[in-house]
Amino acid sequence: MMFITHISLGLLLGLIIVKSTALPVSQSLFIGAIILGSLFPDIDSATSFIGKRMKLVSLFFKHRGAIHSLPVMAACTMLFFIITGNAYYTMAFLLGYLSHLLIDSLTPMGVAWMWPSKKRIRGALRTTGIFDFLLLLFFTALDLALIVA
Numbered sequence: 001m002m003f004i005t006h007i008s009l010g011l012l013l014g015l016i017i018v019k020s021t022a023l024p025v026s027q028s029l030f031i032g033a034i035i036l037g038s039l040f041p042d043i044d045s046a047t048s049f050i051g052k053r054m055k056l057v058s059l060f061f062k063h064r065g066a067i068h069s070l071p072v073m074a075a076c077t078m079l080f081f082i083i084t085g086n087a088y089y090t091m092a093f094l095l096g097y098l099s100h101l102l103i104d105s106l107t108p109m110g111v112a113w114m115w116p117s118k119k120r121i122r123g124a125l126r127t128t129g130i131f132d133f134l135l136l137l138f139f140t141a142l143d144l145a146l147i148v149a
């Protein structure tokens with residue numbers, strides 16, 4: 001999916017949580033951590049929004065390989081917790097990461113959730129295809145509705 005679709009879904013999850021719970025941490029940092037998590041997996045793509053800024057990573061990791069998997073998600077989340085020391089922001093990062101893997105699983109390339117197993121969960125919605133744009137539109141509409149609500 002397009003990076004902007006990942007952001008719009010991350011933002012949606014963040015808005016739902018901050019509007020429905022009393023978080024003892026900064027709401028904007030919480031949403032920021034979800035959005036970071038929702039973009040992070042594409043660090044393995046040299047052409048992605050985040051991968052362009054971290055080109056080295058894509059030399060070592062195949063796109064939609066290890067970094068798009070549950071084991072590496074768990075490792076990155078632990079690292080995030082070690083760096084931030086905050087369980088709430090870590091949960092937010094994890095949620096964003098998970099949302100990324102979920103909607104990437106809707107694409108033909110799919111996601112190897114249990115890497116190093118090569119078994120992939122795939123769908124038929126192409127990245128930058130009509131459904132990617134429709135999802136973007138749908139998530140963005142909900143984002144705006146929650147922002148003004």
Ligand SMILES: [Zn+2]
Nearest residue numbers: 001041042104
């Ligand atoms: Zn991805």
